[in-house]
Amino acid sequence: MPNKIDTKFSNNNRVNEILEVIYAFARLDFNKKVAISGDDDALDGIGTGVNMLGEELNHSSVTLREKEQLLKEIHHRVKNNLQIVSSLLSLQSESVEDARYLNMIRESKNRINSMALVHEMLYKSKDLNKVELKEYIQRLSQSLVSSFSTERDNVAMQLTVGENIFLEIDKMIPVGLILNELISNSFKYAFTTPEKNEIKIFLIRAGDLLKLEVSDNGKGIDEAKGKSTSLGLQLIRMLSEQLNGTCIFRNDNGAKFELIFPL
Amino acid sequence: MRVPEYATEVKKYFTWMGEDGICCTKVKEGSEIVLEDALENTSVVTSFYKDKKFPIMIDARGIKSMSREARNHFSARGRDSKTNSFGIIVKSPISRVVGNFFLGISKPSVPTKLFETEDEAKAWLKNFI
Numbered sequence: 001m002p003n004k005i006d007t008k009f010s011n012n013n014r015v016n017e018i019l020e021v022i023y024a025f026a027r028l029d030f031n032k033k034v035a036i037s038g039d040d041d042a043l044d045g046i047g048t049g050v051n052m053l054g055e056e057l058n059h060s061s062v063t064l065r066e067k068e069q070l071l072k073e074i075h076h077r078v079k080n081n082l083q084i085v086s087s088l089l090s091l092q093s094e095s096v097e098d099a100r101y102l103n104m105i106r107e108s109k110n111r112i113n114s115m116a117l118v119h120e121m122l123y124k125s126k127d128l129n130k131v132e133l134k135e136y137i138q139r140l141s142q143s144l145v146s147s148f149s150t151e152r153d154n155v156a157m158q159l160t161v162g163e164n165i166f167l168e169i170d171k172m173i174p175v176g177l178i179l180n181e182l183i184s185n186s187f188k189y190a191f192t193t194p195e196k197n198e199i200k201i202f203l204i205r206a207g208d209l210l211k212l213e214v215s216d217n218g219k220g221i222d223e224a225k226g227k228s229t230s231l232g233l234q235l236i237r238m239l240s241e242q243l244n245g246t247c248i249f250r251n252d253n254g255a256k257f258e259l260i261f262p263l
Numbered sequence: 264m265r266v267p268e269y270a271t272e273v274k275k276y277f278t279w280m281g282e283d284g285i286c287c288t289k290v291k292e293g294s295e296i297v298l299e300d301a302l303e304n305t306s307v308v309t310s311f312y313k314d315k316k317f318p319i320m321i322d323a324r325g326i327k328s329m330s331r332e333a334r335n336h337f338s339a340r341g342r343d344s345k346t347n348s349f350g351i352i353v354k355s356p357i358s359r360v361v362g363n364f365f366l367g368i369s370k371p372s373v374p375t376k377l378f379e380t381e382d383e384a385k386a387w388l389k390n391f392i
Contacts, residue, residue: 036327036357038293045356048328052364055331 014043021050030058068128075123082116107184107232110147114140114180118172130166133175137161137201140179148187155187155197162204167263174239175212181232182214182257190218190255208263215256221249264289264322264352264381271307275300280311284392285318285385286346292325301333305344312345318388319346320381323358329365338369348391349375350384 017034024032033054034047086109093105117139121131141157148155167175183199191197202213236257240247245261266289270279275294280286286308290296308319339346349371353362362377374391378384 038327040327040355040357042356045360048357049360049364051328052331052360052368056368059331 011043014047018043018047018050021054025050025054025057028061030054030061071128072123075119075128079116079119079123082112082119086112086116103188106147110144110180110184111177113143114176115173117143118169118176122169130168131172133165133167133172133203134159134161134163136172136176137179137203140176141183141201144180144183144187148184152187152191152197154194155191155199158198158200160200160202160204165203165205165210171243171261171263174242178212178236178239178259179214181236185232186214186216186218186255190216192219205263209260210263212259212261213256215252215254217254219254220251221255264320271310273300273303273307276304276307278304278307280317283385283389285320285388286311287320287322289322290324290326293327294325295327296329296333298330298332298336301336305336309345316345316347318348318350318391320350320352320384320388322352322381323362324352324354326358326361328357329361334361334365334369337365338371340370340372344373346373348373348388350388351375351377352379352381352384353377354379 014037021032021034024030033051036044036047036051038044089105089109089112093102096102096105117136118131121136121139122128125131137159138161141159145155145157179201183201186199190199197217199214199216202211202215204211236247240259240261243259243261245259247257247259250256250258264287266277267279270277270289275291275296276288277291278286278288288304288308294300311317336342337349351362351365353359359377365371366375366377376384376387378387
């Protein structure tokens with residue numbers, strides 16, 4: 001018959017073994033198991049419970065990884081499908097000669113690309129949930145500069161965007177579309193001289209609010225407003241509402257748009 | 264739980280149909296139940312089915328462990344089970360833990376209750392005959 005000291009020593013070992021298994025779980029290693037002595041005492045009960053929890057945690061982490069993989073795939077496919085639509089529009093534009101229709105096709109392509117970029121950044125991101133605004137704005141701006149480069153290659157883009165500002169997809173898509181409309185409008189209507197043309201994008205976070213300003217040093221909003229498509233302006237107002245934001249257009253040595261919305 | 268002579272014996276269980284219409288299954292002492300054992304047990308239990316589903320009393324006091332796959336199988340979710348209720352007898356710390364996991368996490372698809380004695384389990388299971 002084991003004496004008290006032996007039993008205590010043995011129980012201490014068993015407790016330590018259970019702790020080792022819990023430490024392994026904390027490191028997401030669910031392969032470790034507590035050895036069950038067969039005494040069917042309280043420590044065996046605890047060990048059995050820990051083992052079963054490990055199995056459940058392992059299953060949950062596998063399920064979570066599978067879901068992440070699926071989400072990644074969905075974003076990838078959405079991006080690809082949007083790019084296919086954009087390519088189809090490009091193909092269609094080859095048979096179009098009317099400048100008005102070519103312009104409309106380009107506007108649609110740029111809108112689609114601004115959304116595709118969100119999905120592309122999402123499936124490449126770590127958490128599959130949020131997009132970093134600075135990188136998005138840089139890439140969208142580059143894409144628009146390239147889209148308008150044939151007719152206007154003399155516009156400087158100046159970006160002042162706060163670091164580490166992340167938006168979820170339901171906010172990122174409207175913000176992307178708003179930026180796309182505003183930058184496109186400046187490219188199309190703002191500038192009358194070939195030199196010193198500038199588009200500035202300013203975005204900062206103030207507590208739970210984001211402030212976005214897009215401005216240019218062109219001829220100002222009234223003239224530009226008359227020439228811009230009503231769809232573009234309607235879209236900007238509608239998307240600002242969707243963000244629960246307030247927006248204003250005004251003139252300040254050119255056209256200036258301001259939008260404040262909650263994160 | 265006394266095992267009658269006519270009980271069917273498989274690797275980890277004794278199983279039989281009682282005269283009162285309650286199916287009984289007893290886990291052998293120190294059994295570590297995996298999916299294969301669960302399937303073997305179900306096969307025996309199903310052989311008692313004629314035209315009416317029946318309750319089952321499970322004596323789990325001798326159990327040492329039960330894998331997640333086995334628990335999920337016994338939960339009868341997503342399969343055509345011939346049983347309409349589970350009365351599980353638990354006593355030892357291990358059987359209590361396994362029983363509670365089965366109830367809480369595996370979520371059996373039929374009414375299930377844990378008991379400490381055979382009499383209590385039978386009294387409840389009679390409601391499902």
